[in-house]
Amino acid sequence: MKNIWKTVCAVAVAGMMTLSAHAEEKTITVGTMNWEDLTPITGITKKVLEDAGYTVKVVEFSEWGIAYAALTKGDVQVLASQTDYAANEYWNKNKNRLEKLSPVSHGLYQGIAVPKYVDIDSVDQLNANADKFGGKIIGIEPGSGLMKDATNVVKGYDLKLQLVEGSTAAMTAALKSAVDRKEPIAVTVWEPSWMVQKYDVKFLKDPKGIFPPPQGYYWIGHKGFSADFPHARELMASVYVPLPDITAINTEVKDGKTMDQAVKDWTDNHADLLKRWENVKN
Structure with a gap:
């Protein structure tokens, strides 16, 4: 009887340890370039994550090289980037230590x-x-x-x-x-x-095709992010911000709003859409 009880206790402890090991953290550090196309994407995604109970810290960068170095080291855990052309050099250099999570916009x-x-x-x-x-x-x-x-x-x-x-x-x-x-x-x-x-x-039309074609925006993460933050990853994968909406947000900023206010107005006006994005099962 004693041996059976020891076995039950051992199984229970192992189960608790396994549950603890797989419990998802609720704090995420997001990197962003302080540019007019990426700031709205980051702000909207931050709102979705916060509504789901995450604490989100945003770190701004002004150069791709610094941003990718921070992501690769794990100083930030995710970053929105145009990996196809605008930041392709940095993506190719570091992609073995990173992972592409999901598209979030397209048309740059x-x-x-x-x-x-x-x-x-x-x-x-x-x-x-x-x-x-x-x-x-x-x-x-x-x-x-x-x-x-x-x-x-x-x-x-x-x-x-x-x-x-x-x-x-x-x-x-x-x-x-x-x-x-x-x-x-x-x-x-x-x-x-x-x-x-x-x-x-x-x-102007570019008949020789020297300028890159329209580019996509992707959420990319420090390698292992999807495994460590499976629910956050699913939430982020649900977010998609059309290019005209990004333009409209920045027009409002140019006309006098703060970026935070313009993003809040957008999320308030798209509350039903955010609810659908946030309706992701744990």
């Missing part, structure tokens, strides 16, 4: 754009109209993936226009000034962006 496109009132539609028409644009394409920060791709486009089409390095703020100011005066301007820009909506620009 970077290219050369002009206001819709400008009567050209393709990159290969720029040379014939170089004088209209003052012989320049107004770019952004020199270290960005967009400028790298734009440089390749200038070479690939043998463009006679100068690709001007600068900043996003300077490019935006130049675009606004030109639109206010209904003057031609060519800029490097991306979608989703409030600029595309506010200034009514069109992307």
Whole structure:
């Protein structure tokens, strides 16, 4: 009888240890780039996780290299990223220590754009109209993936226009000034962006296909995240934020709202959708 009781106790303790070992933590550290496309995705997903009882800490980064290093080391556990092109170099370098969790949006496109009132539609028409644009394409920060791709486009089409390095703020100011005066301007820009909506620009066609095609956004995690956080992973996999919604959120921010308020307004207006996302069984 004593031996039977010892066996029962041992089984019970083992069961408790197994349950404890598989109990899911309720605190998650999320990394995000402090950019207008990724911040709304992170904020909306944070809300879904918090509604399910998780404590979510968000750490902002300004460079892909630093963000991927933090994710690889486990300083943050998940990160939203465009692994196909924009951050492909960092993904390929570290993917053996990471895992792709789920798609969360799609359609990021970077290219050369002009206001819709400008009567050209393709990159290969720029040379014939170089004088209209003052012989320049107004770019952004020199270290960005967009400028790298734009440089390749200038070479690939043998463009006679100068690709001007600068900043996003300077490019935006130049675009606004030109639109206010209904003057031609060519800029490097991306979608989703409030600029595309506010200034009514069109992307020039790229017949040679030098700019990458529309990109997807994915939640990626430190290796083992899905095993350690199975319910959180399922919740995150349910979240999908269409590109126009990201653009609309950032337009509201540009018009004076804080990002937190714009995200809250979006989640409040999509309460039924969030409930469906959150209705994931443990």
